[in-house]
Amino acid sequence: MERRSFFKIIGTASGGMLTGACGNKARQIIPLLVPEREIITGAEEWHPSVCRECGAGCGTIVRVMEAERKTRQGNENVRERIAAIKKIEGNPLDPVSGGRLCARGQAAVQALYHPDRIRGPLKRVGARGEGRFEPVTWDSALEIAASAVKKAVDKDPARIVFLTRPEASNRSAAVASFLRALGAPPASTTGLCDFxxxxxxxxxxxxxxxxxxxxxxxxxxxxxxxxxxxxxxxxxxxxxxxxxxxxxxxxxxxxxxxxxxxxxxxxxxxxxxxxxxxxxxxxxxxxxxxxxxxxxxxxxxxxxxxxxxxxxxxxxxxxxxxxxxxxxxxxxxxxxxxxxxxxxxxxxxxxxxxxxxxxxxxxxxxxxxxxxxxxxxxxxPPVEASIAEFADSRAHTVNLLRRLESAELVMLDSANPVYAQPASAKLLARAPAIVSFSAFIDDSSAYADLILPDHASLESAAVVVPDVTPDRALTGAQPFVHPLYDTRATEQVLAELSKILGRALKIDTPEDAFRKLFAGNKSDWSDAGEFAKYCNRQGGWWTESSRSAHASPRFELPQLREAEFQGGAAEFPLNFVPYPALQFGDGSGAHLPWLQELPDPASSAMWGLPVEIDPKTASRIGLKNGQMVRMISPSGQIEAPAYVHPAAIPGVVSMAIGQGHTHYGRYASEQGANPLTIAAPLTDPQTGAFAFGATRVRIEKLSQQDRLVQFSAVDREPELHRR
Ligand code: SF4
CATH class of the missing domain: 3.40.228.10 (Dimethylsulfoxide Reductase, domain 2)
Known part of the structure; x- marks a missing residue:
């Protein structure tokens, strides 16, 4: 989708905002392509928000452009009030972003208007992993989900596996309370980019x-x-x-x-x-x-x-x-x-x-x-968390495959284990029940029995404690866009499930969180309500804080040892380094066309990611840029175009993580290869973290030449081969 066309896709901003501006409420949501000639642009507004594309928690501001649309209703010419979210920038007040954003943060606007968003609850009708679903009402979906939760709790609550994003927020706090009430273990992450x-x-x-x-x-x-x-x-x-x-x-x-x-x-x-x-x-x-x-x-x-x-x-x-x-x-x-x-x-x-x-x-x-x-x-040291309950509820890494092996119920919230650790696919295929909260049918939600779709982040209320910040911080977002579809915030769904199960779950809105903050801190504000309003208006609360720089080391220096790798050097002579891509992170950004179009920093490839090979190895195998290769490890094989990287270490091949989704919307499904498919199933023994760099491979040249689409017109390969 072209950027120009993208801006023509519009939805409506909150009635409150529009009413405040002109006294007329938007009549309806218009998630359609509206021809430009029908639109009269109006005033712009900027709303504070928070980026949820990774755990960093950058504060943002979102540009909302009001407009009027000339249209006909019956025999009548009418003007309809609409609004479009045009752009996301960094919030200059926020100590993390300082007014700047990365490409993933800017592209988040495309997640709101994405044509493949799930538009309401879905029930699986195909085989696990096939991705075939049929619509179901929220009432019915909640009944089915509650019955799956009850069954798992009756059997053994310790075998409930809840996978979520690595974030400290009102969401993580709601998930933690939900699981605590069930007697289930805390939520965990898929182990990629959770640090x-x-x-x-x-x-x-x-x-x-x-x-x-x-x-x-x-x-x-x-x-x-x-x-x-x-x-x-x-x-x-x-x-x-x-x-x-x-x-x-x-x-x-x-x-x-x-x-x-x-x-x-x-x-x-x-x-x-x-x-x-x-x-x-x-x-x-x-x-x-x-x-x-x-x-x-x-x-x-x-x-x-x-x-x-x-x-x-x-x-x-x-x-x-x-x-x-x-x-x-x-x-x-x-x-x-x-x-x-x-x-x-x-x-x-x-x-x-x-x-x-x-x-x-x-x-x-x-x-x-x-x-x-x-x-x-x-x-x-890290600053003391602004709300300890949020920080304490952050999900941690576990040995994912071991947990999934005995799972009675798997719940997926912004987590894609099948992509992050492809060996988990066969474990999900035999899990007794899977409930997903995904906004898209992705590699893992394709295995779910039920999808209870979450709002897009721009439609959600959220309060996040940033991962790294110089000041004590709590960054918040108010939902200033009506949900385009029949989706619900996951924390709200957890509360509804709890109610059906006869348990209570209290969810913190940004307002509640800022009030809590007020109660726990001395400030110049005398009134909690005014303080919360102020925080909501500026997008969060940040204050300098003193911290004890004292370190209390209590460790023995680790012994020198070599890392373990899967695959013998004779059969698999190359080290393989899959790495999180700048544009896709852990792969979760691949569904957005702006990010697909962003040139890869190493190869300048767009809409595809190559295997990066050093010139000597490439020359030995007879490879040029774009030549298709098969990369084989003890765990499997993938095919991808080669990119002869002038600065790759001899004997080390790399590939960015991001492509190769089985399901993830029209821009990412079946596009390229997932390098994690061939990664060894080894873990760091002390943390359980997936050691995705612990693989050795060999490379075979294939006969076909792929079209490696590169942004850069300069191909450095011939020069290197002459050396
Ligand atoms: S994706 Fe980028 S903008 Fe968003 S929170 Fe992470 S670093 Fe910040």
């Missing part, structure tokens, strides 16, 4: 609950180890703003960035130095750098003896070998860190390996060696 490894590492190393905040805007030297913070890691808009300040916001003082990752990511390409570490070698890299800091007297003098001795006893030669990097390069990084006035190490696992928790622990511990806890330009 559970980073959370657990922060707790182990610093004793902090939540994600650390890196003050890179004031740093002179940043080592980002496995954290693709410009490409989707944790809170990309927030860190991109801080990175911009570090580079250009301080005249005469430009901070340096060294980035270590097994692929040339967008963060790697923005760095002064990229360290192409071998997959799974991040732990070795962190330990080797720590060894040089300690033995080269570059670490703080008063570092705890256990930590100092742990780093000092690292087998440096072996660590260098596992990392795949030259020893001198690692020594130089340690010297740069040790000699910088204001260094910091960002510790992340954008691609999860079987030793990622240890790697993030070791990388985080470098900040202890450098004395960077609570320092300007260092790392600071």
């Amino acid at each position: 559970e490894i980073e959370r657990q590492a922060a707790e182990v190393v610093f004793g902090w609950r939540g994600l650390p905040v890196y003050e890179i805007q004031d740093a002179d030297y940043v080592l980002s180890l496995g954290a693709d913070f410009l490409g989707g890691w944790v809170s990309p808009v927030f860190y991109a703003r801080r990175f911009g300040h570090m580079r250009r916001g301080r005249p005469g003082r430009r901070g340096q960035l060294t980035h270590a990752e097994s692929r040339f990511s967008i963060t790697g390409s923005s760095a002064d130095r990229w360290l192409p570490v071998r997959p799974g070698g991040e732990l070795a890299l962190a330990l080797a750098v720590g060894y040089v800091l300690v033995t080269g007297n570059l670490a703080l003098a008063n570092v705890a003896a256990g930590l100092r001795n742990g780093f000092a006893s690292v087998d440096f030669e072996r660590a260098v070998k596992i990392s795949g990097l030259p020893a001198e390069q690692l020594r130089q990084v340690a010297r740069d860190l040790g000699r910088s006035e204001s260094p910091v190490v960002m510790a992340g696992a954008s691609v999860v390996q079987s030793n990622s928790l240890d790697a993030v622990i070791a990388a985080s511990a470098l900040n202890l060696l450098l004395g960077r806890i609570g320092s300007k330009g260092g790392v600071i």
